[in-house]
Amino acid sequence: MPLKNTNIVSAAHTKFGVLEGVTLREMFSEAVDKVTVNAGIPKKDIQAAFIGSFIPEMLIHQGHTAPLLVDYAGLRGLPATRHxxxxASGATALRAGIMAIESRLYDTVLVVGAEKMTSVSTNKATEALAAAADDQFESSIGLTFPGVFALAAVAHMHKYGTTEEDMARVAVKAHKNASTNPLAQFQKEITLEKAMTPRYIAWPLKLYDCSPISxxxxxxxxxxxxxxxxxxxLPVKIIGTGQASASMNLCARSDLTTFxxxxxxSRQAYKMAGLKPKDMDFAVVHDCFTIAEIIASEDIGFFKPGEGAKAVRDGVTALDGDRPINPMGGLKGVGHPVG
Amino acid sequence: MPLKNTNIVSAAHTKFGVLEGVTLREMFSEAVDKVTVNAGIPKKDIQAAFIGSFIPEMLIHQGHTAPLLVDYAGLRGLPATRHxxxxASGATALRAGIMAIESRLYDTVLVVGAEKMTSVSTNKATEALAAAADDQFESSIGLTFPGVFALAAVAHMHKYGTTEEDMARVAVKAHKNASTNPLAQFQKEITLEKAMTPRYIAWPLKLYDCSPISxxxxxxxxxxxxxxxxxxxLPVKIIGTGQASASMNLCARSDLTTFxxxxxxSRQAYKMAGLKPKDMDFAVVHDCFTIAEIIASEDIGFFKPGEGAKAVRDGVTALDGDRPINPMGGLKGVGHPVG
Known part of the structure; x- marks a missing residue:
């Protein structure tokens, strides 16, 4: 049965990118100000906050982030929880917000995702990000996240004939879609030739296949x-949501070409909403790497397994195509502050 | 109005203490096995998990802990979220579980708190724990958690005449209450003389005023x-819950003798349950340090501000007293795996 009671009434984000000298609490406060008072919603109407943040412990030596952030944003005392x-940190915060409203514990809540990543070197950020993989069995012996998705890309290429050029086309589309967004990290279109520049991060993924550190x-x-x-x-009603997990250990996965x-x-969300993939006008999916967007477009049922790359090639997922994917530019174009 | 739909039907924990060679995922799995199959609840009945864990990133270089843990515990694929x-990590996970049931998104969920802390040196653990304070303004210049509570103790001593001996009595009580629990970290009673041994961690807090690293x-x-x-x-009904935050920066607090x-x-929880402090038979409060228990016993309305120490002195908070506090032995006696 579709959710009945949850509405999005305001949405905002800060500039994404290398925000030199801007702290996590300052970015958080800016987003909160924009989404509340600047949108005509008094801060005093907010009853609780659900906050997604991935790894502030390692990036800024700060845990216990939720009370710290709401205090700085002028919401001292607010019940505030970090997810x-x-x-998927921000997505789990959103689900908590949905449950808070549907349970009627609260009427009006704030959901925020925030991350400060450029305070450390790329090496240190890569090490922090690797904490999202299985440390005991995989990341501790050197498997970084570009490596994880490079393995997925190789598997997809091997099984379905997806090419490096197909992935590069995802990057070209992302930069094009993001180019008119002044808050995006990248606002310049790139050519397919540029996206194919062989500066490999983890073969077959090249520089432009990777979302930035933001x-x-x-x-x-x-x-x-x-x-x-x-x-x-014009509230935006949330009518369906879903969540699942999987083995983080790649060795325990039977197929690297699907998540x-x-x-x-997505099956859960469709079922709750009473809708099917064909009913969707567009999708916003996780494109931390270009191959991730291709795989996600198949996983959510927009295309059959193995046909995501062809859809990109044929322009089906472009802004003006039949099934736009990441029309705002995705993590690849807009930036990827993980939380 | 009291919560109507949420019941605790099973509870369990592992041994607390220095569990040499036992990993976070192994402890988690043991607790899950005990609380489900060992209690006659099939694992397949569990629909989602809400997991509290404070700082695995810094202690075992592992973020993204929720899917990892449920996978290892034989619950692969389960929607699992870390808080x-x-x-208060475990407490926020519990609140999420309550909202999950009350919203009717799920019928049966697992709530787990878990932490592996002894994998690193005491210095490193202290540094990790300090991430719970304001890094930008306080912990980065040397304020560790024993320091935070030492400041609270000094303020309480100054304002109300609380003594080091009063705090030591909290430790004696905790060890006594924990002494019959085979899962407790400390199972030996201690004398007041021993609790007063002047091995200061952060004056006026001595070794026995501090809960252990567990x-x-x-x-x-x-x-x-x-x-x-x-x-x-005999389900245990949850009828009231509350959550609030405060400035983490001590400089912004007007009074260090109350939180x-x-x-x-607690005011929110009493109000929701339709009950008052005097209706309570006992309380379990956060006693990371002995002064924290004294302050908490006042904050939850069991005693007037400044009268918590006298209640300990007079045996009111003992297991056989009129208002037992931490009858199981608290964090001080049982151990304090933070999550």
């Missing part, structure tokens, strides 16, 4: 049906 | 009214 699920914060205000009318005539958690989570 | 709120995991199964009967004839977040969170 950590690597790249600072940034994004925020939503969720509220109940009764309160939604107070803030907007079972994405398949299952 | 981080320093020493490994361990604890788990609950929550379920709806309909399902509860399937598992037990405003505890006052407000």
């Amino acid at each position: 950590e699920a690597a790249c 600072d940034g914060a994004a925020a939503l205000v969720l509220t109940s049906n009764e309160k939604a009318k107070k803030y907007t005539d 079972s958690a994405s398949v299952e989570a | 981080e709120a320093a020493c 490994d361990g995991a604890a788990a609950l199964v929550l379920t709806s009214n309909e399902k509860a009967k399937k598992y037990t004839d 405003s977040a505890s006052v407000e969170a």
Whole structure:
């Protein structure tokens, strides 16, 4: 049955990119100000905050981030909880916000994802990001995240004939889609030739196949049906949600060309909403690497397994195509502050 | 209005202490096995997991812990979310579990708190724990957690005449209460003389005023009214819950002898349950340091501000007293795996 009571009434984010000298708490506060007072929602209406942040412990030696951040944002005393699920941290915070509204414990809540990543060197950030993989069995012996997705890319190339050029086309599309967004980290279109520049990060992934290391914060205000009318005539209703997990240990996965958690989570969301992939106008998926977007477009049922690359090649996933994917530019174009 | 639908139908924890050679995932799995199959609840009945863990990134270089842990515990694919709120990490996971049941998104969920702390040196653990304080303004210039609570102790001594001996009595009580629990880290009673041994960690806090660095995991199964009967004839109903935050920066607090977040969170829980402090038979409070228990016993309304130490002195908070506090032995006696 579709969710009945949860509405998005405001959304905002900061500039994404290398925000020199801007701290996590400052980015968070900016996103909160934009999503509340700047949108006509008084801060005092906010009853709780659910905050996604992946790895501030290693990047800025700061845990216990939720109270710290709401205090700095002028919301001292607010019940505030941090959610950590690597790249899905913000998504798990959103799900907590949904449950908070649906359970009627709260009427109006804030959901924020925030990460400060450029305070450390690329090596240190890569080491921190590797904490999202299985340390005991994989990352401790050198498997970084570009490595994880390079293995997925090789498997997809081997099984379905996907090429490096197909992946490069995802990057070209992302930069094009992001180019008109002044908050995006990358605002310049790139040519296919440039995207194919053989500066390999982890073969077959090249520089332009990788989303950047970014600072940034994004925020939503969720509220109940009764309160939604107070803030907007056009609330965005959340009618379906899903969540699943999988083995983090790649050795325990039977197929590297699909992510079972994405398949299952999207299946749950479709089922709850009472809709099918063909009913969707567009999708926003996780494109930390270009191959991840191709795989996700198959996992969510937009295309059959192995046909995601062809869809990119044929322009089907372009902004003006039949099934746009990441029309705003994705993590690849807009930036990827993990939380 | 009291919560209507949430029941605890099973609870378990591992041994707390220095669990040499036992990893986080192994402790987690043991707690899950005990709380599910060993208690007659099939693992397949569990629909989601909410997991509290404070700082595995710094202690075992492992973030993204929720999917990793449920996979190892034989629950691969389960929606699993990690919650981080320093020493309240497990409590925020419990609140998420409550919202999951009350929202009817799930019927039966697992709530687990787990931490592996003894894998690193005491210095390194202290540094990791300090990530729970404000890094930018306080912990980076040397304020560790014993220091934070030492400041609270000094303020309490100055304002109310609380003595080092009063705090030592909390430790004696904790060890006594924990002494019969085979899963406790400390199972030997201590004398007041021993508790007063002047091995200062951060004056006026001495060794026995501090809870230990511990490994361990604890788990609950929550379920709806309909399902509860399937598992037990005596479900424990959760009827009230509260959460609040405060400035983490001590400089921004007007009074170090009380924690405003505890006052407000307990007020919310009492209000929701429709009960008052005098209706309570006993309380389990956060006693990371002995002074924390004294302050908490005042913050939750068991005693007036400044009268918590006298209550300890008079035996009111003892197991056989009128208002037992931490009858199981608290973090001080049982151990303190933070998550």
